[in-house]
Amino acid sequence: xxxxxxxxxxxxxxxxxxxxxxxxxxxxxxxxxxxxxxxxxxxxxxxxxxxxxxxxxxxxxxxxxxxxxxxxxxxxxxxxxxxxxxxxxxxxxxxxxxxxxxxxxxxxxxxxxxxxxxxxxxxxxxxxxxxxxxxxxxxxxxxxxxxxxxxxxxxxxxxxxxxxxxxxxxxxxxxxxxxxxxxxxxxxxxxxxxxxxxxxxxxxxxxxxxxxxxxxxxxxxxxxxxxxxxxxxxxxxxxxxxxxxxxxxxxxxxxxxxxxxxxxxxxxxxxxxxxxxx
Numbered sequence: 001x002x003x004x005x006x007x008x009x010x011x012x013x014x015x016x017x018x019x020x021x022x023x024x025x026x027x028x029x030x031x032x033x034x035x036x037x038x039x040x041x042x043x044x045x046x047x048x049x050x051x052x053x054x055x056x057x058x059x060x061x062x063x064x065x066x067x068x069x070x071x072x073x074x075x076x077x078x079x080x081x082x083x084x085x086x087x088x089x090x091x092x093x094x095x096x097x098x099x100x101x102x103x104x105x106x107x108x109x110x111x112x113x114x115x116x117x118x119x120x121x122x123x124x125x126x127x128x129x130x131x132x133x134x135x136x137x138x139x140x141x142x143x144x145x146x147x148x149x150x151x152x153x154x155x156x157x158x159x160x161x162x163x164x165x166x167x168x169x170x171x172x173x174x175x176x177x178x179x180x181x182x183x184x185x186x187x188x189x190x191x192x193x194x195x196x197x198x199x200x201x202x203x204x205x206x207x208x209x210x211x212x213x214x215x216x217x218x219x220x221x222x223x224x225x226x227x228x229x230x231x232x233x234x235x236x237x238x239x240x241x242x243x244x245x246x247x248x249x250x251x252x253x254x255x256x257x258x259x260x261x262x263x264x265x266x267x268x269x270x271x272x273x274x275x276x277x278x
Contacts, residue, residue: 013190021257040093055133058112060112066096070103073140074105074140076107078092078146082147082148084119090110095265098264099142105133114194126155142171143173146178151183154207159212159213161213176220178223184202187199208240217246218237218241221261221275222253251275
């Protein structure tokens with residue numbers, strides 16, 4: 001494992017490339033899709049799934065809501081990654097398992113992808129999705145998201161959060177998993193061909209450059225075998241917000257890379273799942 005503090009970067013596109021540094025990367029994506037489909041079928045048969053709930057006017061403004069066996073303790077929202085330009089809610093349904101076992105309802109939204117939408121647009125859409133789900137489920141709210149989704153859930157805590165104070169006040173914990181918290185380096189990557197960020201947008205949408213207005217605890221969780229940039233960004237977000245009155249934690253999970261780091265959400269007893277529930 002290379003020390004992120006001294007890691008030299010000559011190719012910024014490679015620094016943010018995950019699949020090319022993970023053996024059989026496509027197999028993870030195929031497994032997610034197949035397992036999620038089976039999970040939705042099972043939950044529908046149990047009458048514990050409400051699919052494609054509209055939370056806004058656009059085609060991808062839909063969320064799936066999965067319900068526990070009894071009255072929900074509260075709401076967990078999982079926001080998927082894919083650099084704001086790939087995937088939708090349908091690949092991740094099974095990652096609701098741990099939260100459902102703990103007694104929480106789980107909402108999983110899709111959102112409009114770049115370049116059709118800007119990242120600022122997507123932040124607003126996630127705010128709308130959380131607000132919609134919050135109307136359906138009472139009690140506390142816990143947020144988690146992977147990669148770009150980690151950025152999006154962390155954005156909900158910021159001083160320019162799209163959430164109303166009433167909804168924001170219900171958030172008791174946020175876990176950003178491998179979150180992309182500083183968008184400025186992406187200007188140096190080929191990802192920006194679709195993201196279409198300029199310097200001003202990269203600055204205004206970077207959560208590391210914002211102040212938290214909601215002070216429920218934030219954990220930044222990352223795999224020890226991930227690309228050094230992802231490890232750096234998780235540490236950076238947790239550390240920089242320590243200057244505010246918010247409890248933050250940075251965790252590197254040994255033996256995990258960018259595609260299997262989210263497996264902890266499947267198991268109620270896993271430390272990642274326990275961090276979300278603490």
